[in-house]
Amino acid sequence: MINPNKALWEKGDFTQIAQTMRQSGEELVAKLGITTGMRVLDLGCGDGTTAIPEAQHGAEVLGVDIASNLVAAASKRVAAAGLANCRFQEGDACNLSDLPDHSFDRVVSIFGAMFAPKPFDVAKEMVRVTKPGGKIVMGNWIPGDPTLVAQILKISSAYTPPPPEGFISPMTWGIEANVLERFGQAGIPPEHIACEKDTFTFVAPFAPSEFVRLFKNFYGPTMNAFEAAERNGKAAELERELTELFVSQNKAASPDSTLIPAAYLRVTVSC
Template identity: 60%
Template sequence: MAIPVTNPNKALWEQGDFTRIAATMRESGEAFVETLGIRPGLAVLDLGCGDGTSALPAARRGADVLGVDIAANLVAAGRDRARAAGLDNLRFEQGDACDLKTLPDADFDLVISLFGAMFAARPHDAAREMVRVTRPGGRIVMANWIPGDPTLVAQILKISAAYTPPPPEGFVSPILWGQEEHVVDRFAAAGIAPADIGFTRDEWVFRLNGTPADLLDLFRTYYGPTMNAYAAATKAGRDAALHAELLDLFESQNRGGPGTTEIPATFLRVTAAKR
């Protein structure tokens, strides 16, 4: 009897508890949604939604929102948050951005993905699916981390990669979604004209009533890529070096006052219009 193979992306995001990281991102999620011009009745898909950092603000503005995430624990957390907020116009379901098989064609006015679909294993498939479920005249808006960027998250991923084994053959780095030429290539293959794809750079801020070391501890304990880096570094006897490198990063980029943490991270905002 064949043993089912666990989707590595699903395993990555279920091994920790991203809700603990998401709690430091709520203000930025609210600010991002505020820019989208969401109105009552708009059909919105939040892809790679986590526990609803952007889905809840969209629903509060009256949109009919579906949040889809690959991690069962985050879908359950999102449902709990929606229930507690009394948002009956917000649903969560589990799904893979590369194959949204439960969703019909042209069903959404707006598809958003904040640091979610960028981690899908097959980026061309994810682009195709985002375009497929968007109605003509609708939009796709993504927020993606940028490779080589000097700010927090790109540097966390870069440092973590230096302490983990090489990725398997065929692996495509998620942060290539932060390079305009790759975004254009993927959406063009899915039928979006390059002229209908726009880019801006924006700032996301992680906030914590605690020190940068406290925020790093959250990433170490609950964020899949950092958890994997610490596990590999510990096995190799390099955990102290990894921790020192990351702690220096968090402390040097903190712009909060004493005992507080406020660290910005630059991201690429992608807007694709479907004709």
């Protein structure tokens, strides 16, 4: 049976979007206290936006992603960078059974594990593979937030059929009470969980309308929205709504380039 989450992330080519996230990825990794010799698991690693900077800080990094095309792209990037301390493999954040208990100093998942369908399993697995005294760091988009990504997903969902019964929205990871409950069930007391709002900035050398085109053609959730909108004769309407959103949020000095900040919840769990 096809894993729908795997199908979603293999559908497009997230590397096209990830190129606009490199700068913020590096800035975030610089805050994580990663030092030479640490073992880091980067979960839902995509094509290595945070995994490669982690390796550049001297860590031994394993990147895991459900999408085989992104694992291949990440492996290509790490080879080009000449980093021997970073490797990538396919895997599912809901079940990391091939990874031993207590084997990582840091488990990092920036806009990755939040999309896995079983959040309690995800929390349990992340805690299990983290060493005592280690840390888990998640970056999760915040539902209803007025900034870019929450609004893309909100607009897109208005054009797509309702999700199947029992579906848990990835955006629920952006709510502090859910974070406390999920890690609480994995054995972490609330005083060991810190949540703070942070900002991730998308930077691109082209106009916001071109950025919308990337989301339309390469980002699984938006691709699904456009397919559904196409069937209802509403694709032009969806594109117009997204273009208005991107243009209104663009902070770049020139309308021919893109600089859009997006708020997210940064979660730090001390194991």
